[in-house]
Amino acid sequence: MILLALTLLGQGTMATAGDGPKPELIGNMGAAFAPENYPPAALRVREEGLVVADLTIDAHGLVVGCKILESASTALDEQTCRIVMSRADLFRAAKDKRGKAMIGHYALRVRWSLPGGDTKFHEVARSGSTMSELTVDADGRVSDCRVYTMPGHNVIPDIPCPPSVAGLQKAVMEHSGSRTPPRFHYMGFTDRIFDDGSVINDEVPEGAVVLQRYRVDFAIDATGRAVDCRVSISLSGGGVPHGPTRCEAGIAFVKDQNMPKSGYDQVQWVYQILPPSP
Template identity: 35%
Template sequence: MAAPSVVSVPPAPLMPPPQSAVETLPRGPRPKDGTAGWIRPGDYPALAVKNGESGVVGFTLTIDAKGAVNNCVVVSTSGSAALDRATCDLISARAQFQPALDGAGKPVAGSYTNRTRWILPPPATLPQPGELIFHYVVETDGRQTECHVEKATGAMEARFKQIGEGCPAVRFREPFKDAQGNPVRRHVTLRQSLVVEP
């Protein structure tokens, strides 16, 4: 399934202060590293995908004087319980803040309000038949060498792209050994196929 698109929608922008202006206190809590990593493409709840649910979740976080999230409340629902719950669960676990400051610049508890748009991922494409065959050699010191792809068709072309022009640099813990326990060089062939049956 293609990765869902989850976009954080910031509050309406404010006019920026003049460059000469000095920051005034007090101020509210601020995300430490922005909001981008709070909800990630792989986070889309399976139940929401199954039910075709999407929407915008408005939330308010309670932030303690150390910048940790103490609580999350959905203030405007997306209409999907799964998306609302996932929003608070994920953000509570991942969000980090610079705490709010009082008029003297001392860290204090505060609150932060924002919203997140969940965009339903496109339907997954059906798997297509394909085959991948590649070869490599395991040397007597465990190094992998001489990798080349013999065949990559259909769905297995994606696997070929992961391999690229050659195998990744791999060193096995142990090489192959002969009957006497001596390291030996061996040629390895890997065959993978995807078959769609009636």
């Protein structure tokens, strides 16, 4: 989910490994390593650092091997491999001179950084909303990255831009019918609703086009974990997959006597085509 990529904790910078044809990164690595994917075990003991891994990508573009070349910790190493091996939307297979798909290698560097030194990984089960936005130039450069809490447009400071938005750029290009990558403004809205909480971000800004809209209902077990996530997509454009659910991310909520038994996330991605850069 691009919204979460804007608050990225593990910023991935990519490099190739070995000789021969290389797999192509086509997915959003920033979304894959979004904040809620920070392993709880590493948060508890304040682990952070750089993980370097040699990925083996098969002829279908799937990560079938993950060899750690530089370790940060067991929890961070394992989470790095778990994330890339659980997703089928990150890579396009390498091709030989005849254009036939083949096995290839990709060197992945992910720097895991604790969020402001805060090691809390439990969230208060309270209704709320966030909005994120960024600008993507035709050459893929990302700028003007901001995240707000709603209502009130309160800015969350020091939000880094994601290292790659290739998947989002491709989706906007396909959805808009552009023959070449356009320059565009992106906005992502996420409402987290419990009990009788109401949706805040329900209107599409004037001049914007909805790329994807979906909802994730979840139950909360006795330990505070989000379980039994159910995704319902009301609008999906450009073949963009929804981001990791709370169940997939292992999100836990603070346990108290008023903790609800269920909730849902409502997510909406929109974009607006911009004039070329002057």
